[in-house]
Amino acid sequence: MSREDEAPSSRADPGTPELDALADELRGLREVAPPASLVARVMTRVATPQPFSLWRWLRRPIQFEVRLSALSVLTVGLVLTVGATVLVRGSRSSHVSLSADGDKISAAVARAYDGEEARGEPDVAARGDHGEPVLVRFVFEAHGARRVAVAGSFTAWKEQVLTLEDGGTDEPSAGVFVTTLAVPRGTHEYMFVVDGRWIADPLATERRPDGFGRQNSLLRL
């Protein structure tokens, strides 16, 4: 509460005849004779054209008057909402297009699998900004396999099941299992799990011993 909002002291009893009389008395101070030369001096000054000053011209305030009706405010609000929606959707569709690029890459690097030999590789489908997880598409070809999963340090070694991709309407399934995971940047170890068997990624460029006599595949992001 400001000081003005506070109640005046008990002595200041507002509206009393005493204070009203004081106000009337103040009104008596109203009659003041201005200097006789005031009008002449003002008129002399305003009649004298001022020399052009670029500085004054640059500093002159420019007023803009904006008048909005309720309808125009609603219209502006609607346009802003639509614009914001389009922007949000645009950013989402760019995200999707990156994933679509990833599909092409993974299709290009897919390898045949002859039952005994498993082949697969993680495919960096889309890289986010620094500090964001990177979308990685894991592809594994395993004809005849019923279940393929991937497990690694980025999943706390919990299995993430890959989906069997449809090979096309006229072709039998190519046995390509895929999944896309968001993996934090860094170096990760991982394995594929094909029908219960742990298999290192045959297409991984780097491997690291897992401490139990086998090799984990290495993924650097």
Place this chain on the structure above:
Amino acid sequence: MPFVVALKPDQSGAFLASVANTDVASVAQAGGAASASAARDEEERRLIARCVAGDAEAFRPLVVSYQRQAFAVALRMLGSRSDAEDVAQQSFIDAFNALDRFRDEGRPRAFSTWLLRIVVNRSKDVLKSKRRTEQPLDREVAGGDAVFAHDPSNPEANASGGQRRRRLEAALLAVPAKYREVLVLKDVEDLSYEEIRTILRLPITTLKMRVVRARAMLRDLLETAAGTEGELR
């Protein structure tokens, strides 16, 4: 216990009260005053338009009309005739130079309230500069000593005589500036709260409270001054 503020009605309130009395003569009188006010505003609009169009001489009637008010407000704020003259003159020149940006928006007394806003702001600037260069400024010190310390040497006051009037002038100058300005505009110049709100850009509630406090301050200062004077005798 609730604190009830009983204030004198402002000008518009007084007008409404007179209409409520259903006195035909007073209603006609009020209506005549309103139409005269509207005519004055319209005339001022015409003069301002001529000024903006380049006819500086059209500014003369405006200066003549408001020279007393501009000078009086500056004088009551500053307590010095020479300072008040400078402030009034410069305020008119400022107003003239800014007439092309003046928007009355159909408000009654738009020009005079706009001019008084310039006068009050210029007066405050002078007070600030004096406060910086003349510390301590006696007029800004509350208390009876300050009342006696200040001698306005105002010819009008001296001519009219009256110890009470001189004491009142001195006490008014001892009221802090933010309270003094509302007293000058409300009680001395008899402006409505709506006009003062336009000039000072303060909520009407704040203005009313400031007026109450300012009157109480003034009363206290006058009592202190009277008491001190009695002791000296």
